[in-house]
Amino acid sequence: xxxxxxxxxxxxxxxxxxxxxxxxxxxxxxxxxxxxxxxxxxxxxxxxxxxxxxxxxxxxxxxxxxxxxxxxxxxxxxxxxxxxxxxxxxxxxxxxxxxxxxxxxxxxxxxxxxxxxxxxxxxxxxxxxxxxxxxxxxxxxxxxxxxxxxxxxxxxxxxxxxxxxxxxxxxxxxxxxxxxxxxxxxxxxxxxxxxxxxxxxxxxxxxxxxxxxxxxxxxxxxxxxxxxxxxxxxxxxxxxxxxxxxxxxxxxxxxxxxxxxxxxxxxxxxxxxxxxxxxxxxxxxxxxxxxxxxxxxxxxxxxxxxxxxxxxxxxxxxxxxxxxxxxxxxxxxxxxxxxxxxxxxxxxxx
Ligand SMILES: Cc1cc2nc3c(=O)[nH]c(=O)nc-3n(C[C@H](O)[C@H](O)[C@H](O)COP(=O)(O)O)c2cc1C
Numbered sequence: 001x002x003x004x005x006x007x008x009x010x011x012x013x014x015x016x017x018x019x020x021x022x023x024x025x026x027x028x029x030x031x032x033x034x035x036x037x038x039x040x041x042x043x044x045x046x047x048x049x050x051x052x053x054x055x056x057x058x059x060x061x062x063x064x065x066x067x068x069x070x071x072x073x074x075x076x077x078x079x080x081x082x083x084x085x086x087x088x089x090x091x092x093x094x095x096x097x098x099x100x101x102x103x104x105x106x107x108x109x110x111x112x113x114x115x116x117x118x119x120x121x122x123x124x125x126x127x128x129x130x131x132x133x134x135x136x137x138x139x140x141x142x143x144x145x146x147x148x149x150x151x152x153x154x155x156x157x158x159x160x161x162x163x164x165x166x167x168x169x170x171x172x173x174x175x176x177x178x179x180x181x182x183x184x185x186x187x188x189x190x191x192x193x194x195x196x197x198x199x200x201x202x203x204x205x206x207x208x209x210x211x212x213x214x215x216x217x218x219x220x221x222x223x224x225x226x227x228x229x230x231x232x233x234x235x236x237x238x239x240x241x242x243x244x245x246x247x248x249x250x251x252x253x254x255x256x257x258x259x260x261x262x263x264x265x266x267x268x269x270x271x272x273x274x275x276x277x278x279x280x281x282x283x284x285x286x287x288x289x290x291x292x293x294x295x296x297x298x299x300x301x302x303x304x305x306x307x308x309x310x311x312x313x314x315x316x317x318x319x320x321x322x323x324x325x326x327x328x329x330x331x332x333x334x335x336x337x338x339x340x341x342x343x344x345x346x347x348x349x350x
Contacts, residue, residue, distance in 0.1 A: 002319030015105040015114070023070065026078025033137050036081045040138050043083040043324040047331040050342050052085075054285045054307045055215035055242040057173050059141055061085035061327045062342060063298055066289045066310035067145040067178065067219070071121065073128040080140040083324030088310065089128065090145030091178050094163035096124035097150055100183060106256050107316075112293065113265075114313045116249065117258030119183040120147050125167040132171040144172035145219065146203075147181060154186050158199045165206040169214040175207050180221035180248035182259040188221055193231050200239050215242035222247035222268045222290060229272055233279040243285030245310070246272045262313035266291025270304060277305030277350040293318065295329035302342065305350040 029036050045061030052059045064086035065079050073089040080087060099121025106115045122128070125146070132142065146164040148157050161177060169175050177200060179190040190196055200218060207214040218241060220232055229246075236244055247269045249259025269290025276286050288306035292298060293314040301309045315322045334342050 002321070011107060011109060014103065015107050016102060019069075019105065023075050026075035026082075028078075029081060030075055030077035030137075036077060036138060039081040043321065044080060045083065045085055045327040045331075047327075049334045049340065050085075050327055050331055052307060052343055055174060057141060057215065059085045059308065060139075061330070062302060062307070062309050063292075063323055063326055063330075064088060064141070064143070064308060064310050065315065065323070066312040067091055067143075067176065068116070068118070069312055069315075072123050073131045073142070073144075076140050076142050077136055077138050080138055082320055083327055085323075085327070086141035086143060086173070086308070088143040088145050088176065089132075090122070090176070091120050091147040091181065092122050092125045092128050092144065092164055092168065093120050093147050093149040094125050094160045094167075095149040095151070096122065096127065104258070106258070108255065108262070111262065111264055112313070112317050113260055113262035114316060115253070115256045115258040115260050117183045117256070119150065120181065125164040129167045129171055132168070141173045142171075143174045143176055144168045145176040145178050147178040148184060148187055148190070150184055154189065154195075157190060157195075158202045161199060162202050162206055165203045169207045170210045172214055174215040174217060174242065175203070176217045176219050176245060177203055178219045178248070180219050182221070182249060182251045188223075191220060191224060191228065191232065193235050196232065197235060197239070200235070200241065204239060204241070217241060217243040217245055217285070217287065219245040219248055220272070222250045222265060222272055223252055224272075226275055229275050230279050233276050233284070236284055237280060241284065243287055243307075244276055245287040245289060246276055247290045261290070262317070263291050263293060266293075266297065270300065273301060273304050273306055274350070277347065282347060295326045295333065298326055298330060299333060299345065302345045303347070303349040305347040307343075307346055
């Protein structure tokens with residue numbers, strides 16, 4: 001059904017217009033208590049066998065929505081009502097900014113992929129903090145992803161991230177330092193250990209000072225050399241980070257300028273996950289993102305050592321019930337393998 005709607009209707013409209021409409025619809029849903037509870041009851045993962053605990057936070061299921069959809073923390077409850085086990089909001093920056101000129105979001109339908117050069121369009125950390133402070137009617141795990149304001153020079157990047165962290169860490173179930181988006185000039189240079197160490201140290205100080213001690217993760221690019229993946233893994237261990245999200249979009253493609261996501265990213269994303277797991281074992285929580293399309297993909301990531309899995313592009317092509325369907329299939333698979341909990345699958349083939 002969704003395939004038909006997508007091929008006959010949605011793909012004829014500008015991708016960003018469809019995105020904005022979806023965000024508005026989900027924000028509206030969050031304001032309709034009865035409907036949102038009904039949907040949540042029908043679609044969210046409730047099977048105890050799917051529960052996952054990572055860095056002290058309880059997730060109802062392993063599959064969450066990756067950063068970049070709910071940039072301004074406008075509709076997390078609506079997303080949870082559709083069956084995602086967590087929502088990563090952002091990327092948020094210390095200062096509001098418009099992002100790159102449109103068009104900046106492109107579908108590659110035959111490849112089941114997307115290219116985006118949004119450039120961290122967002123209303124700023126303070127505005128998001130006001131939204132995150134509102135009481136919620138549903139239990140939603142909300143991660144907050146922060147990045148650098150475009151106009152802030154690299155030398156002042158740490159202070160900029162710290163501003164966002166102070167605003168948002170107290171309101172986040174976990175905090176993510178994003179140094180891997182390709183659409184903010186120079187951002188990915190911050191993945192160099194010499195720059196990343198002071199940045200993560202400063203943000204961690206903020207995350208550690210919240211009443212609950214907010215877990216801190218770093219999100220990395222798929223285009224890093226393998227030795228750089230290892231170096232960041234070692235740094236994360238050294239600094240006592242809680243985990244790594246791998247990966248962001250790739251710039252290794254021949255299309256429009258921007259980051260590529262979806263099916264073509266699958267192989268490299270899995271490769272980076274395997275490399276991280278070989279390096280850190282279970283000492284860090286690994287969150288796998290990139291090209292996840294179905295329950296088989298989620299299962300493969302879990303076996304390879306991910307505790308949590310995220311998707312975004314797969315949802316665009318899979319439709320509104322995508323996450324719910326995957327969680328249901330995962331529950332079946334847990335039973336078929338004779339497991340009591342999906343957590344028993346984590347790292348089995350690592
Ligand atoms: C339109 C779009 C916007 C994105 N914006 C962000 C962002 O703001 N911050 C971020 O860390 N990742 C962002 N991402 C990357 C995703 O979070 C994810 O890491 C990547 O798309 C790979 O997953 P996927 O193949 O399931 O889409 C964005 C992805 C897309 C498609």
